[in-house]
Amino acid sequence: MALPGNKVEEFQEEILRNDLPREVFNLDQVKESWQKFLDRLKIEHNIPSYNALMTTNLEVIENEIIFEFSSHSSEQEFEVYRDRIRNSLRTQLKNHYFTIQIKLSEKEAENHILSKKDKFQKLSDKNPLLLKLKEEFGLDLYE
Numbered sequence: 001m002a003l004p005g006n007k008v009e010e011f012q013e014e015i016l017r018n019d020l021p022r023e024v025f026n027l028d029q030v031k032e033s034w035q036k037f038l039d040r041l042k043i044e045h046n047i048p049s050y051n052a053l054m055t056t057n058l059e060v061i062e063n064e065i066i067f068e069f070s071s072h073s074s075e076q077e078f079e080v081y082r083d084r085i086r087n088s089l090r091t092q093l094k095n096h097y098f099t100i101q102i103k104l105s106e107k108e109a110e111n112h113i114l115s116k117k118d119k120f121q122k123l124s125d126k127n128p129l130l131l132k133l134k135e136e137f138g139l140d141l142y143e
Contacts, residue, residue, distance in 0.1 A: 020096035027060045033092040034058060037085060052077040057105070065089065068103045075104060116141060 034056070041050040052074045059066040069075040078085070082100075090096050120141050124130045134141060 021090075021094040022097050023094040025060070025093040025095055025098075027058065029093055030058055030060055030065055030089070033089050036092065037081075037088050041081075049077050049081070053081075063095070063098045064101055065098055066101045066103055068105050070105045072104070075102060078102065 038050055038054055041047075041053070052071075055070055056074065056078075057068040059068065067078060069078065086100060089098070120130070120134075124134075133139070
């Protein structure tokens with residue numbers, strides 16, 4: 001199932017057997033399983049992978065698990081562990097018949113580097129007296 005306006009890649013594995021577990025699962029169970037996987041990465045000291053994957057948003061639509069990443073690097077880290085993630089989910093969810101969908105978030109990554117003007121604007125929004133002081137003392141804070 002493709003969601004409009006998003007980059008979507010779907011990975012399906014053909015399962016030829018019909019006797020494997022097929023329990024119903026929900027978003028909370030997927031999130032719990034995902035957190036266990038992330039915790040294992042941390043224990044294994046795979047901190048860069050952990051950091052890249054911990055911001056992943058999850059969704060469940062019927063038997064489809066949607067992983068939404070905010071960056072290409074997160075998506076690439078997922079690809080490295082995709083088989084391990086799928087097998088882990090199969091075991092923990094007791095379901096071998098789900099599909100995994102990868103989605104890259106369209107929202108812009110937040111800019112963590114602020115210019116002097118942006119910093120002052122944020123501070124003056126929180127404390128308007130800063131703007132008054134700047135004007136009274138004729139300060140030029142942007143050079």
